[in-house]
Amino acid sequence: MTAGERANAVVVWATLDKSQGRAAIKSFVVEKGTPGMTVERLEKKLGIRASDTAAIRFHNCRVPKENLLGDPEISVDKGFAGAMQTFDNTRPVVAGMAIGVARAALERTQEILKTAGLDLAYQQQSWTTTAAVRELHLLEAELEAARLLTLRAAWMADNGQPNSKEASMAKAKAGRVGNQITLRCVELCASLGYQETELLEKWARDSKILDIFEGTQQIQLLIIARRLLGKSSSELK
Numbered sequence: 001m002t003a004g005e006r007a008n009a010v011v012v013w014a015t016l017d018k019s020q021g022r023a024a025i026k027s028f029v030v031e032k033g034t035p036g037m038t039v040e041r042l043e044k045k046l047g048i049r050a051s052d053t054a055a056i057r058f059h060n061c062r063v064p065k066e067n068l069l070g071d072p073e074i075s076v077d078k079g080f081a082g083a084m085q086t087f088d089n090t091r092p093v094v095a096g097m098a099i100g101v102a103r104a105a106l107e108r109t110q111e112i113l114k115t116a117g118l119d120l121a122y123q124q125q126s127w128t129t130t131a132a133v134r135e136l137h138l139l140e141a142e143l144e145a146a147r148l149l150t151l152r153a154a155w156m157a158d159n160g161q162p163n164s165k166e167a168s169m170a171k172a173k174a175g176r177v178g179n180q181i182t183l184r185c186v187e188l189c190a191s192l193g194y195q196e197t198e199l200l201e202k203w204a205r206d207s208k209i210l211d212i213f214e215g216t217q218q219i220q221l222l223i224i225a226r227r228l229l230g231k232s233s234s235e236l237k
C-alpha cells in the first residue's frame with residue numbers, strides 16, 4: 001500500500017458478508033494504530049523510492065461502522081460498480097502523473113540535444129532532419145495525445161459525466177507512452193541519459209509503476225473493450 005507507513009489512515013476494501021459476493025465489498029478508513037493492524041515490511045522498489053510501499057496485515061482488526069465510505073447497503077443489482085467508480089476519478093490522476101514524468105524527460109532531452117547542437121525546429125522536413133530529432137517530435141506527439149485523453153477524462157469526472165471508458169483510455173495511453181517516452185529519452189541522451197548525474201534514469205524507473213497501479217495496462221484495455229463491445233466482466237475476461 002502506497003504511503004502505508006507514513007499515512008495517518010489507509011483505505012481498505014473488505015467484505016461485509018462473504019456469502020453475498022462482490023456486492024458486499026465496501027471501502028473503509030482504517031486509522032493508524034487501530035489494534036490488529038500492523039506494517040509487516042517496507043518494499044524495496046525499482047522506482048518511486050521517495051514514496052513508501054508497505055505490506056500491511058490485518059488480524060482481528062475491528063473497524064467502527066462509521067468508517068465505512070459510501071453506501072452501507074448491499075445492493076446485489078449494483079454489484080461492485082459503486083466501489084469500482086472510485087477508479088473513474090483516480091485513473092485520470094495517475095495518467096496525469098505519467099504525463100508529468102514523461103514531459104520532464106522530454107524537456108530535459110530537448111535541452112541536452114540542443115546543447116549538443118541539434119536543430120529541434122518543427123519547420124524542418126523529416127528527410128532533412130536527424131533521426132534523433134524526428135524521434136523526439138514523434139514522442140512529443142504521443143505525449144500530446146495522452147494529455148488530451150487525460151484532460152477529457154478528468155473534465156468528464158469534474159462534470160459528473162460517466163467516464164469509465166475515457167478514464168481507462170487515458171490511463172492506458174498515458175501509462176504506456178510514459179514508459180516509452182522516458183526510456184527512449186534515456187537512449188536518446190546515451191551515456192548521459194543512463195547516469196545518475198541526470199534525472200532521466202530516475203524518471204524512466206519512476207514511470208513504470210504508473211502503468212501498473214490503479215489498474216495495469218492489460219486491465220485498462222480489457223475495460224475499454226468491454227465498454228466498446230457492451231460486454232459484462234463475466235462475458236469478457
Ligand SMILES: Cc1cc2nc3c(=O)[nH]c(=O)nc-3n(C[C@H](O)[C@H](O)[C@H](O)COP(=O)(O)OP(=O)(O)OC[C@H]3O[C@@H](n4cnc5c(N)ncnc54)[C@H](O)[C@@H]3O)c2cc1C
Nearest residue numbers: 001002003045053209212213214215216217218219222237
Ligand atoms: C509500488 C506499488 C504501490 C501500490 N500501491 C497500492 C495502493 O496504495 N493501494 C492498492 O490498492 N494497491 C496498490 N498497489 C497494487 C497494484 O494496484 C497492483 O499490483 C496492480 O493493480 C496489479 O494487480 P496484481 O498485483 O494483483 O497483479 P495480477 O492481477 O496478479 O496481474 C499480473 C499480470 O497479469 C496481467 N493480467 C491479469 N489479469 C489479466 C487479464 N484478464 N487479461 C490480461 N492480463 C491480465 C496483469 O495486467 C499483470 O501484468 C501497489 C503496487 C505497487 C507495485
